[in-house]
Amino acid sequence: MDILTSEFFQRALIGGLLIGVTAPLLGLFLVLRRLSMIGDTLAHVSIAGVALGFLIGVYPIAVGLVFALAASFAIEKLRKAYKTYAELSIAIIMSGGVALASFLFTLGKGFNMTVTSYMFGSIYTLNNTDLIVIGVVTVVVLVLIRLHVKELFLLTFDEEAAAVNGLPVRYYNLMMSVLTALVISASIKIVGALLVSALLTIPAACSLVAARSFRQSVFTVVLVAEVAVIAGLLIAGVWNLAPGGTIVLLLIAILLLLLVGRVRFRISG
Amino acid sequence: MPEPYVIDREQTKPIVNTCHADIITLKDVAFSYQSQQVIDKLSFSVQQRDFVGLIGSNGAGKTTLLRMIVGLLKPASGSISLFGTPASQFKDWHRIGYVPQKNSFNPLFPATVREVIMSGLYGRNKLFRRLTKADQIKADEAMHAMNIEDLALKKIGQLSGGQQQRVFLARALINNPELLILDEPTVGIDTETQAGFFHLIKHMHQHHRMTFLMVSHDMDMIQGYLGDKPARECGKLKFYVRHSHDLEDCGETNISHSLKNLRQVLEREKEGVTSWTS
Ligand SMILES: [Zn+2]
Ligand SMILES: [Zn+2]
Numbered sequence: 001m002d003i004l005t006s007e008f009f010q011r012a013l014i015g016g017l018l019i020g021v022t023a024p025l026l027g028l029f030l031v032l033r034r035l036s037m038i039g040d041t042l043a044h045v046s047i048a049g050v051a052l053g054f055l056i057g058v059y060p061i062a063v064g065l066v067f068a069l070a071a072s073f074a075i076e077k078l079r080k081a082y083k084t085y086a087e088l089s090i091a092i093i094m095s096g097g098v099a100l101a102s103f104l105f106t107l108g109k110g111f112n113m114t115v116t117s118y119m120f121g122s123i124y125t126l127n128n129t130d131l132i133v134i135g136v137v138t139v140v141v142l143v144l145i146r147l148h149v150k151e152l153f154l155l156t157f158d159e160e161a162a163a164v165n166g167l168p169v170r171y172y173n174l175m176m177s178v179l180t181a182l183v184i185s186a187s188i189k190i191v192g193a194l195l196v197s198a199l200l201t202i203p204a205a206c207s208l209v210a211a212r213s214f215r216q217s218v219f220t221v222v223l224v225a226e227v228a229v230i231a232g233l234l235i236a237g238v239w240n241l242a243p244g245g246t247i248v249l250l251l252i253a254i255l256l257l258l259l260v261g262r263v264r265f266r267i268s269g
Numbered sequence: 270m271p272e273p274y275v276i277d278r279e280q281t282k283p284i285v286n287t288c289h290a291d292i293i294t295l296k297d298v299a300f301s302y303q304s305q306q307v308i309d310k311l312s313f314s315v316q317q318r319d320f321v322g323l324i325g326s327n328g329a330g331k332t333t334l335l336r337m338i339v340g341l342l343k344p345a346s347g348s349i350s351l352f353g354t355p356a357s358q359f360k361d362w363h364r365i366g367y368v369p370q371k372n373s374f375n376p377l378f379p380a381t382v383r384e385v386i387m388s389g390l391y392g393r394n395k396l397f398r399r400l401t402k403a404d405q406i407k408a409d410e411a412m413h414a415m416n417i418e419d420l421a422l423k424k425i426g427q428l429s430g431g432q433q434q435r436v437f438l439a440r441a442l443i444n445n446p447e448l449l450i451l452d453e454p455t456v457g458i459d460t461e462t463q464a465g466f467f468h469l470i471k472h473m474h475q476h477h478r479m480t481f482l483m484v485s486h487d488m489d490m491i492q493g494y495l496g497d498k499p500a501r502e503c504g505k506l507k508f509y510v511r512h513s514h515d516l517e518d519c520g521e522t523n524i525s526h527s528l529k530n531l532r533q534v535l536e537r538e539k540e541g542v543t544s545w546t547s
Contacts, residue, residue, distance in 0.1 A: 032375065032378060032379075034375070147397060150387075150388070150391050150395070150400070151391050151396065153380070153384070153388060153391075154388040154391045157374055157378060157380055157385065157388065158372065158374060158388075160341055160369065161367075161388070161389075161440075162391075163340065163341060164339045164340065164341065164362060164365070164367045165362050165363070165389070165391060165392040165393075166360060166361075166362030166363070166392045166393045167391065167392060167393065167396075207379060208377050208379060211379045212379070212381070212422070212424060213379060213380065213381040213384055213422070213424075214379055214380045214381070214384050215384070216379065217379040
């Protein structure tokens with residue numbers, strides 16, 4: 001139990017709590033716009049950035065962010081070129097990111113171990129710089145979403161109606177791309193690039209089952225993510241398990257419980 | 270019913286009757302999908318308090334034209350003005366309500382009817398503003414007018430096609446727009462509800478300061494209200510026009526002529542009522 005009072009665990013908890021708010025919020029908008037694969041793609045691309053960061057000796061999360069931003073702009077561009085095949089552009093960028101990452105791995109063989117920690121997460125190695133970055137990202141995301149939540153709702157529900165209402169749709173799409181890139185690069189050290197999309201999409205999947213309004217779904221995603229993050233970190237800490245994996249398995253467990261609960265409810269009701 | 274006023278809208282002739290200002294002005298508008306010319310050299314104007322019915326065969330460019338007017342498509346050539354302002358510089362989108370033919374939202378989308386209707390208010394002039402009590406009342410009135418108050422807390426995806434159509438109509442009405450653009454608003458709705466709906470929009474045309482541009486395939490309704498002869502034809506597009514100078518009131522209340530009164534008035538007029546209350 002000593003682990004729970006240790007400094008690195010408390011840093012992990014703070015980082016987890018912050019990401020547990022922002023990741024599922026952005027994920028909700030992405031999932032509702034049928035762009036759930038974007039999270040995964042940006043995470044893979046930002047791993048290439050992390051690898052480059054180690055290679056050239058620059059703060060890896062920052063380089064990962066630059067890569068994620070570039071990828072999200074590229075996706076937006078490709079999305080326009082292949083209008084009805086948004087997933088095609090996502091697949092192209094994703095494989096490009098993985099290819100680049102593996103290329104960079106082979107260039108700098110020495111740091112393979114450290115990059116692996118970004119693949120599967122290494123929440124216990126969060127340092128103060130990481131926490132500050134995550135904190136700033138959280139504030140930026142929360143302020144912008146709070147200011148624009150009703151416009152984002154309309155944009156997500158019906159992009160054409162948003163355009164007809166005179167909303168600057170292009171800027172909103174740009175804003176969401178930037179925020180998603182920010183959140184993903186800030187969270188890969190916590191849950192890992194391979195698992196970050198789970199934190200984006202599974203809470204949203206839960207809200208599709210449980211929430212009866214958009215307002216409710218906003219609260220549902222944050223609640224589900226926070227429960228999974230806190231419980232996951234505690235369980236992983238006490239039994240010495242992988243934190244990222246534990247969080248994701250808990251998320252899936254919550255989703256399954258909700259699905260079963262709904263079936264039960266349907267049968268009895 | 271008074272006779273319709275101007276029904277001759279040939280662009281070559283100067284408009285004789287300038288009693289009301291132009292709301293939509295199309296000049297030599299052309300549009301093509303790839304090599305297929307859909308609309309060519311279309312000039313037409315919609316004046317305030319017009320009811321314009323737009324009829325045409327499949328592929329005539331009806332929906333394309335509406336989408337150009339609301340800014341979702343750009344004409345290949347020619348110009349479109351809204352309320353006297355070139356469409357590219359137009360900012361007052363809250364003055365226009367638009368109900369597309371089909372709304373392709375995800376049926377699982379977690380949004381209530383009320384949330385969807387409120388979203389009609391979210392335009393430029395609501396940026397950075399919180400929703401007020403007055404906004405909530407507007408939503409109540411729009412739902413009341415469409416007789417969907419009971420559905421307010423239902424998820425939009427759980428509604429029938431006809432109910433959804435009323436929701437999107439309520440969303441378009443919530444701003445009390447001066448121009449309402451409707452694309453086949455009654456497709457998939459039973460005939461009784463259709464009758465009630467047409468009665469409603471006729472009432473709004475005659476007694477509210479509302480201008481209509483409606484695509485329809487219902488010749489009976491169009492010709493019954495707008496006359497047998499199109500005011501203008503362009504390619505396969507036919508425009509039927511009725512201009513109204515009826516008093517802008519509903520009988521009892523001259524002041525605060527809001528949607529709130531609408532249903533009571535409709536019920537008093539005892540026409541097409543049953544379908545709205547069913
Ligand atoms: Zn007039
Ligand atoms: Zn009235």
